Amino acid sequence: MERLSVLTADQLRIAERVIGEEETRREHVVVYLSGAHAYGFPSPDSDLDLKAIHVASTADLLGLEVPEPTFDRAEVLDGVEIDYTSNELAHALAGMLAGNGNFLERVLGRTVAFASPLLDELRPIARRSLSRRVHRHYRGFAANQLRFLEKEPTAKKLLYVLRTATTGIHLLETGQLDPDLTSLMARYGLPDAAELVERKRAGERVALDPAQLAAWRPRVDALFARLDAARETSLLPEDPPNAPEVRDWLLSVRRRRFE
Numbered sequence: 001m002e003r004l005s006v007l008t009a010d011q012l013r014i015a016e017r018v019i020g021e022e023e024t025r026r027e028h029v030v031v032y033l034s035g036a037h038a039y040g041f042p043s044p045d046s047d048l049d050l051k052a053i054h055v056a057s058t059a060d061l062l063g064l065e066v067p068e069p070t071f072d073r074a075e076v077l078d079g080v081e082i083d084y085t086s087n088e089l090a091h092a093l094a095g096m097l098a099g100n101g102n103f104l105e106r107v108l109g110r111t112v113a114f115a116s117p118l119l120d121e122l123r124p125i126a127r128r129s130l131s132r133r134v135h136r137h138y139r140g141f142a143a144n145q146l147r148f149l150e151k152e153p154t155a156k157k158l159l160y161v162l163r164t165a166t167t168g169i170h171l172l173e174t175g176q177l178d179p180d181l182t183s184l185m186a187r188y189g190l191p192d193a194a195e196l197v198e199r200k201r202a203g204e205r206v207a208l209d210p211a212q213l214a215a216w217r218p219r220v221d222a223l224f225a226r227l228d229a230a231r232e233t234s235l236l237p238e239d240p241p242n243a244p245e246v247r248d249w250l251l252s253v254r255r256r257r258f259e
Helices: 009-023 058-062 089-097 101-108 117-128 134-151 155-174 193-200 210-233 243-258
Strands: 027-034 048-055 070-077 080-088 112-115
Touching: 009 027, 009 048, 009 070, 009 080, 009 112, 027 101, 027 117, 048 089, 048 101, 058 243, 080 089, 089 101, 089 243, 101 117, 101 134, 101 155, 112 117, 117 243, 134 155, 134 210, 155 193, 155 210
Parallel strands: 048 080
Antiparallel strands: 027 048, 027 112, 070 080
């Protein structure tokens, strides 16, 4: 596994252990370190949010008992909280074509904890599948995070709103996927979000007072407006232009694993 500089030595050891154990149970295409570590604002108590894509045995898929498409694992190992989820390749590809950022980030994101040769095949296909459908995912996710923020104002929840909105805007405006708020915040008029990042790095539940939330709310609204405008002017096509290519690649993977 490629060493991830965002992890402590203990976190890296636990991540390697979990990935090794899960790899004996299924064939991973990718295991992606998501959450605050990917978004640029981990704190010492952040969990390891390991999101994977795996390939089921073709023989199993054709048999009497079709395997479950999703596997979850949540536990605390040596004081490190683990949140592992893996989705079967067909499920992930369908989500990718639908513009689901969760799957697109696993394939195109930088914080990769494990990659098989299949990921190198999939990445250019995923880039060609990008479309304006991503707007629905990032707009909906940001709106949900805003509701959570209003119920419990914390630096973490505000950062999640900003992260989701800026990632969506950047993808629609440039065609490039970047989940890291710290690399986008200056470009999108949020340099002072650095103070929120520092507060979040002190702990998961650092609170915001009402005045801080009130000061940020108009700027959040402006980000949402820009996200909506970016959909209308995006250089991305309305729908994925390469659904047949995605289907044919999946079938080639299935054939290779059947033979």
